[in-house]
Amino acid sequence: xxxxxxxxxxxxxxxxxxxxxSPFNSIPNSSRNxxxxxxxxYPLPSTSNQxxxxxxxxxxxxxDEFYKLISNLGLSMRNKVDSSTGIFILLELxxxxxxxxxxxxxVLLLLDYFVNSNNLHVKVLVILFNRIxxxxxxxxxxxxxxxxxxIQTEILKRIGGxxxxxxxxxxxxxxxxxxxxxxxxxxxxxxIEISASDSGDQINEAENTQLSVVELYGSxxxxxxxxxxxxxxxxxxxxxERSLNVSWTMRREQLKRYLLGxxxxxxxxxxxxxxxxxxxxxxxxxxxxSVELQYLQFLKxxxxxxxxxxxxRGKVISSAASSNDAVK
Numbered sequence: 001x002x003x004x005x006x007x008x009x010x011x012x013x014x015x016x017x018x019x020x021x022s023p024f025n026s027i028p029n030s031s032r033n034x035x036x037x038x039x040x041x042y043p044l045p046s047t048s049n050q051x052x053x054x055x056x057x058x059x060x061x062x063x064d065e066f067y068k069l070i071s072n073l074g075l076s077m078r079n080k081v082d083s084s085t086g087i088f089i090l091l092e093l094x095x096x097x098x099x100x101x102x103x104x105x106x107v108l109l110l111l112d113y114f115v116n117s118n119n120l121h122v123k124v125l126v127i128l129f130n131r132i133x134x135x136x137x138x139x140x141x142x143x144x145x146x147x148x149x150x151i152q153t154e155i156l157k158r159i160g161g162x163x164x165x166x167x168x169x170x171x172x173x174x175x176x177x178x179x180x181x182x183x184x185x186x187x188x189x190x191x192i193e194i195s196a197s198d199s200g201d202q203i204n205e206a207e208n209t210q211l212s213v214v215e216l217y218g219s220x221x222x223x224x225x226x227x228x229x230x231x232x233x234x235x236x237x238x239x240x241e242r243s244l245n246v247s248w249t250m251r252r253e254q255l256k257r258y259l260l261g262x263x264x265x266x267x268x269x270x271x272x273x274x275x276x277x278x279x280x281x282x283x284x285x286x287x288x289x290s291v292e293l294q295y296l297q298f299l300k301x302x303x304x305x306x307x308x309x310x311x312x313r314g315k316v317i318s319s320a321a322s323s324n325d326a327v328k
Contacts (some may be wrong), residue, residue, distance in 0.1 A: 059099075059100060059101050060100065060101050060102070060103060060133050061100035061101065061102055061103075061106060065100060066106055066109070066110075069096060069097075069100075070110075070113065072096065073089060073092055073093060073096060074089075075089075075113040076113070077112065077113065080112075080113055080114055080115045081113060081114045081115065081120070082114075082115040082117065082120070083115070083117055083118040083120055086114065086118075086120050086123070089114075090123055090124070090127060093124070093127055094127050097127065097128060097131050098131070100131065101131050101132070101133040102128060102131050102132055102133060103132075103133050103134050103137070104132060104134055104137040104138060104140050104141055105137075105140070107125070107128055107132060107141060108140070108141060108144060110124065110128070111124055111125070111144075116148075116151075119151070119154055121145075121151065122151060122154045122155055122158055125141070125155060125158075125159070126158050126159065129159055129163075129164070134267075134269065135164065135166075135259065135260055135263055136166050136168070136260055136267070136269070136270040137166075138164045138165075138166065139166055139169055139170075139171060139172050139173075142155070142164075142172045142173050143171075143172040146172050146174070149174045149176070152173060152174050152176070153174070153176040156173075156175070156176065156177070160183055161173075161175070161177070161183070161184070161187040162183050162186060162187055162257065162258050162259060163258075163259045164259070165187065165258060165260075166258070166260055166270075167190060167191075167194060167251050167254040167255055167257075167258060167260075168248075168251050168252070168255075168270070168271075168273055168274070169273060169290075169291065170191060170194070170236045171235075171236055171237075171238055171290065173235065173236065174206075174233070174235055175187075175188075175191075175232065175233065175234050175235065175236075176231065176232075176233050177231065177232045177233075178230075178231050179211070179223075179227070179228040179229070179230055179231070179232060180227050180228065180229065181227075182224075185223055185224055185227075186224065186257060188216070188223065188232060189220055189223050189224055190254050190257050190258075191203065191236060192213060192216060192217070192220075192223075193220075193250065193254065194236075194247070194250055194251055194254060195213075195236070196217070197247035197249075197250035197251075198243055198245055198246055198247050198250075199243045199245040201213070201242065202236055202237040202241075202242060202243070203234050203235075203236060203237070204234055204235045204236070204237055204241075205233070205234045206233035206234055206235075208233055209231070209232055209233040209234060210230040210231050210232065210233075211228070211230040211231075211232050213232075213234070238288060238289050238290060239277070239286065239288070239289065239290075239291055239294070240286060240287050240288030240289060241288055244281075244286045246277060248274050248277070252271075252274075273291050273292065276291050276292065276294075276295040276298075277291050279295075279298075280294060280295060280298050283298070285298050285301075
């Protein structure tokens, strides 16, 4: 039986050679084949001989360049691209994006110009995947489809979980994983290890899962080595959903099993989530939900307290001044 369709997502330096003058002169092989479905297995990202590829920040698309690209492609919010004309736009997009790298927020903006039908969004994501700059924020894209489990399943199938999951925050994903394939079993094994390191079981099983996580505890090597017919369906709990404790040491250790461990391993932005968590933990401000969203609220509350103290101090000074005037 053939394996699920997937896309080559290797980010070695040889696959990203483009001309600064024209994005059409040298198109990487991985980009040429992005719309072609193959029966090849997902590329395992963590290998001993894989080079770490660092993306220069000056290659990240600016706002002006982004909207110029939108204009050149003839995209419009009033007349979104649908599946009837999508194939032609996708071919143009496939060529046009090779000059720049895209942050995840720009990817979400670009997706808005396409009708979300017939997996059109998934096809756009597959084209853009090799050009994503901040891969550690891919969870923001998955969050966009959290209520569309079929789309998330298709993303998992086309791109492969090891290529986009961030073990530091493996949330907003409805995992629908066949245990027939080695990369899927590595992914499940990794998430089980992370869950076991946090206090409290962080894996929330779906009612229609064909295999319980409990059956896999204590048989890690068997899970990795044995192909199985079952499909596991689950989500990974948010911080505070079952426990406020997060084993960041284990999560960082697991990075070596994911594409992120090679692509963004030296990017300090990826590890800011740990600093956010520790600052809130020290202030006893942790609650349930995304660490980043909690931190934004934490800063707002902190600023409100600071402004309140400043206002109180101003009133005290003003009152003291009035008292001195009265004495005089």
